[in-house]
Amino acid sequence: MNNKLFFWIKSILAKLFTMIFLGLTVAIMFSLMTTIFKGISNGTDIMQFFLSSINTGIIALAVFELALVINKEYSGHEESESDAVAILRRTIPRFIGTVCIALSLEGLIMVIKYSQLDLAGNLYYPVAIICSTALLLIALAIFLHFTKNTQTSAD
Known part of the structure; x- marks a missing residue:
């Protein structure tokens, strides 16, 4: 019984952290799109905002990867x-x-x-x-x- 309770709590927390990191990924991607749109509309040097956008995109990818790892390893069936x-x-x-x-x-x-x-x-x-x-x-x-x-x- 105690083992099942632990598994249930672990699964709930894994789903919670997965959703938090996926939400952060979406927010970072929204920020990326906003940066690109503002850069294009303001006539900023294209190289400058694309370099900034690449950095933001890579961070979003790393956060997304973390969400996938948490979801795969901790919210699955009993190991x-x-x-x-x-x-x-x-x-x-x-x-x-x-x-x-x-x-x-x-x-x-x-x-x-x-x-x-x-x-x-x-x-x-x-x-x-x-x-x-x-x-x-x-x-x-x-x-x-x-x-x-x-x-x-x-x-």
Whole structure:
């Protein structure tokens, strides 16, 4: 009985968090469309608002991905698999991949922006972002390498 109550509460909270993150995704996408519309109607430099729009779109994608992971992993049927490492191994790479794409795009956009504005002295910010992304990918690879035995023994 206690296990069923826990599963019910976990399922309700997962659905709640999924709806919150999906709502945030919709709000971010609305903000993106508003930015594009205002940029076009005000005659702003097209490159400037498109770069801003790409950043906003990537953030929306990361929040949407988080909502999908929460919905898939926590609101499903009772799990026969209780191994936390196997659950993390299944969900973390997808989310970290989305974050790494967002960070590397952000770094590349900053490099382009600073290059166009002749602000070469500020290039250490995007370089730090890109290096951090590389370290995050290396950490993910190390995690996947050290947990691969857990995955094969759980199957």
